[in-house]
Amino acid sequence: MRKLAAGNWKMNGLAADLAELKALAEVPASCEVLICPPTPLIAQANWQMQGKPVMIGGQDCHANAKGAHTGDVSAAMLKDAGAGHVILGHSERRADHGETDALVAAKTQAAWAAGLVAIVCVGETEAQRDAGQTLDVVATQLAGSVPDGATAANLVIAYEPVWAIGTGRTPTLAEIAEVHAFMRARLTERLGAEAAGVRLLYGGSVKPSNAVEIFALANVDGALVGGASLKAADFGAIVTALSAA
Ligand SMILES: O=C[C@H](O)COP(=O)(O)O
Numbered sequence: 732m733r734k735l736a737a738g739n740w741k742m743n744g745l746a747a748d749l750a751e752l753k754a755l756a757e758v759p760a761s762c763e764v765l766i767c768p769p770t771p772l773i774a775q776a777n778w779q780m781q782g783k784p785v786m787i788g789g790q791d792c793h794a795n796a797k798g799a800h801t802g803d804v805s806a807a808m809l810k811d812a813g814a815g816h817v818i819l820g821h822s823e824r825r826a827d828h829g830e831t832d833a834l835v836a837a838k839t840q841a842a843w844a845a846g847l848v849a850i851v852c853v854g855e856t857e858a859q860r861d862a863g864q865t866l867d868v869v870a871t872q873l874a875g876s877v878p879d880g881a882t883a884a885n886l887v888i889a890y891e892p893v894w895a896i897g898t899g900r901t902p903t904l905a906e907i908a909e910v911h912a913f914m915r916a917r918l919t920e921r922l923g924a925e926a927a928g929v930r931l932l933y934g935g936s937v938k939p940s941n942a943v944e945i946f947a948l949a950n951v952d953g954a955l956v957g958g959a960s961l962k963a964a965d966f967g968a969i970v971t972a973l974s975a976a
Pocket of ligand 1: 739821891895896897898899934935936937955956957958959
């Protein structure tokens with residue numbers, strides 16, 4: 732499988748910041764590189780990256796194809812603007828917008844119907860990890876957020892411990908490896924051999940300084956990067972680490 736370095740700009744970036752994309756396009760990469768900017772920048776980013784080895788994606792979509800949903804964006808609109816992927820069920824959306832596993836599953840179906848690859852996020856809070864519930868939480872989120880019809884081509888899973896996002900803290904390498912092996916096993920129970928090709932990304936305070944050791948782990952097929960994706964120098968170093976893994 733081709734590994735994936737995905738950058739999530741979250742609610743950061745204006746048109747002037749797309750210069751970082753141009754710098755990123757100069758980084759030699761043997762993996763796939765994806766940037767998910769804020770929705771208003773998707774079309775411009777896609778236009779700037781035409782013919783360049785950087786894919787563009789969205790950060791969310793509505794579960795419905797169209798209709799009276801003021802302020803929302805459909806999967807088809809993302810596709811129309813040039814996105815090929817969409818992040819769904821990020822913990823910030825689960826927390827800020829009350830997104831449930833069922834809603835994330837519905838959004839995933841909407842993404843697939845529009846021809847987008849869904850990057851479905853799962854991960855435990857710090858309290859859940861302290862209570863020894865990490866694998867149960869991940870299992871529940873995986874089962875509930877991924878609808879039937881998943882394939883290696885239309886699904887990517889991102890394991891993002893909530894307490895590691897933007898904090899500079901990460902699980903131990905053994906803890907990351909344990910969760911990723913668990914996710915692979917759960918997906919295999921459901922999808923059979925197809926699960927071997929589903930990319931499993933780690934996310935949460937990935938930086939150039941820790942990327943090499945994280946990417947060396949079994950069942951880590953890339954990263955979903957927040958803060959460090961905002962600067963081409965940092966994200967480029969992460970892409971380089973993944974390309975060498
Ligand atoms: O989607 C990205 C994650 O939330 C990770 O964010 P971070 O790299 O800033 O910790």
